[in-house]
Amino acid sequence: MEEIKQIDICIVGAGPGGAAAALVLAKSGIACHIFDKAIFPRDKICGDALSGKVSAVMRLIDLEMPKQFSVLPFQIPSYGIRFVAPNGKELNIPFSLKDPGQMEIPPGFIAKRIDFDNYLVEEIKKNELIHLHENTEIVEYVKNENGYLLSTKTGNQFQTKLLIVADGAHSKFARHHGGIEMDELHYSAGLRAYYKNVSGFNTQNFIELHFLKGVLPGYFWIFPLANGQANVGLGILSKTISQRKLNLKKIMQDIIDNHPSIAPRFKDAELIDGMKGYGLPLGSKKRVLSGNNYMLLGDAASLIDPFTGEGIGNAMLCGLAAARVAKIAIDKNDFSKNALQDYDNEVYRKLGPELNLSYKMQKLVKYPWLFNFIANKASKNKTLAETISCMFDDVDLRKKIKSPKFYFQLIFNT
Numbered sequence: 290m291e292e293i294k295q296i297d298i299c300i301v302g303a304g305p306g307g308a309a310a311a312l313v314l315a316k317s318g319i320a321c322h323i324f325d326k327a328i329f330p331r332d333k334i335c336g337d338a339l340s341g342k343v344s345a346v347m348r349l350i351d352l353e354m355p356k357q358f359s360v361l362p363f364q365i366p367s368y369g370i371r372f373v374a375p376n377g378k379e380l381n382i383p384f385s386l387k388d389p390g391q392m393e394i395p396p397g398f399i400a401k402r403i404d405f406d407n408y409l410v411e412e413i414k415k416n417e418l419i420h421l422h423e424n425t426e427i428v429e430y431v432k433n434e435n436g437y438l439l440s441t442k443t444g445n446q447f448q449t450k451l452l453i454v455a456d457g458a459h460s461k462f463a464r465h466h467g468g469i470e471m472d473e474l475h476y477s478a479g480l481r482a483y484y485k486n487v488s489g490f491n492t493q494n495f496i497e498l499h500f501l502k503g504v505l506p507g508y509f510w511i512f513p514l515a516n517g518q519a520n521v522g523l524g525i526l527s528k529t530i531s532q533r534k535l536n537l538k539k540i541m542q543d544i545i546d547n548h549p550s551i552a553p554r555f556k557d558a559e560l561i562d563g564m565k566g567y568g569l570p571l572g573s574k575k576r577v578l579s580g581n582n583y584m585l586l587g588d589a590a591s592l593i594d595p596f597t598g599e600g601i602g603n604a605m606l607c608g609l610a611a612a613r614v615a616k617i618a619i620d621k622n623d624f625s626k627n628a629l630q631d632y633d634n635e636v637y638r639k640l641g642p643e644l645n646l647s648y649k650m651q652k653l654v655k656y657p658w659l660f661n662f663i664a665n666k667a668s669k670n671k672t673l674a675e676t677i678s679c680m681f682d683d684v685d686l687r688k689k690i691k692s693p694k695f696y697f698q699l700i701f702n703t
């Protein structure tokens with residue numbers, strides 16, 4: 290066994306959360322070691338849709354980063370969203386461009402995670418302050434008076450003052466040290482498959498959410514990808530799956546083979562990669578995100594949006610917040626629970642309102658009649674259609690949907 294290495298900051302997981310933390314730390318001149326059990330490029334089961342939050346964090350890492358990313362061959366820009374209500378009513382709504390100063394950057398992107406995550410890891414590899422350990426699984430964490438002692442699968446040990454935990458939905462640290470339990474009411478299961486030759490996409494690469502009757506409050510999605518491919522998937526709340534004893538693979542195959550508006554689009558489609566499942570720990574319940582000498586990020590902190598399923602941007606925002614709080618902790622040489630409490634405050638200040646509203650909307654979409662009613666009205670009412678479009682990234686507008694006044698106006702003003 291090698292001697293124990295002493296390190297100020299260790300990050301476990303080089304997905305979007307861990308990578309963003311490392312890159313923002315390096316921007317402040319702070320070195321770190323980042324560990325991942327995988328060798329990149331590696332796949333991550335996901336819908337592959339990147340929201341405006343992702344470009345916002347990229348811009349803070351490097352002003353030019355979103356622009357450079359937007360010309361890479363593996364991504365495509367996305368300019369809007371297609372909602373399909375349970376009654377089949379379709380709404381094609383462009384994303385709002387909120388920041389006129391960023392007109393040259395598309396409002397959203399779609400890129401396979403194998404490529405997107407590798408892009409971030411390539412940025413890490415270029416940075417001398419970041420020490421990347423690929424193929425290095427952390428298997429044990431022992432708390433001691435100086436922080437945490439980490440052990441790798443191959444028996445190496447690292448002593449760190451500050452542990453940044455970004456090891457995803459199955460985080461062992463979050464369960465055993467962070468006190469985060471899997472809770473079926475706040476967890477979804479998702480399936481993803483890659484196809485080629487799916488037809489019927491909007492010319493501006495709209496992402497598509499199909500709210501089909503049998504899968505509410507979840508949805509079936511079809512997202513276009515580069516090279517004529519598509520990311521196709523299904524996500525449903527775990528509690529609904531166990532209550533109704535649902536077989537996700539069977540349901541998804543049935544939709545693709547038989548649904549009247551979806552099956553024709555798969556007539557010439559070819560499955561590239563079989564259906565694969567993974568968990569989505571939802572941020573619909575507030576959790577403690579830090580403690581003495583540690584902070585939990587992204588999926589390890591259960592911060593996926595309970596309505597949209599967005600987690601990449603949220604993980605990267607956590608990376609940003611963790612790096613800022615880590616800098617202060619280093620400056621003051623204080624890694625205590627009290628000092629790191631600011632991390633929880635910052636994450637919930639940024640994400641709390643939208644997570645709360647999304648939770649309310651997740652509950653609302655359980656009612657197909659209400660959904661159909663809104664879709665019918667929205668297809669005749671431009672303002673309502675725009676409101677729904679903005680809901681995905683505008684919390685103030687989501688607040689409108691929650692208020693009884695919104696429904697009153699809907700009934701009497703359309």
Ligand SMILES: Cc1cc2nc3c(=O)[nH]c(=O)nc-3n(C[C@H](O)[C@H](O)[C@H](O)COP(=O)(O)OP(=O)(O)OC[C@H]3O[C@@H](n4cnc5c(N)ncnc54)[C@H](O)[C@@H]3O)c2cc1C
Nearest residue numbers: 302304305306326336337338427456457479587588600601
């Ligand atoms: C089916 C599905 C569809 C989704 N669709 C979308 C979408 O379209 N858009 C969106 O924004 N979000 C989506 N999400 C959510 C998104 O995938 C996650 O929120 C996001 O990946 C979280 O990033 P992260 O950095 O926290 O964790 P991850 O991306 O999971 O990264 C964790 C990293 O930690 C490493 N690791 C794990 N354990 C260890 C260990 N012991 N030692 C060392 N390394 C370790 C892993 O190898 C991995 O690289 C979806 C999720 C699912 C399951």
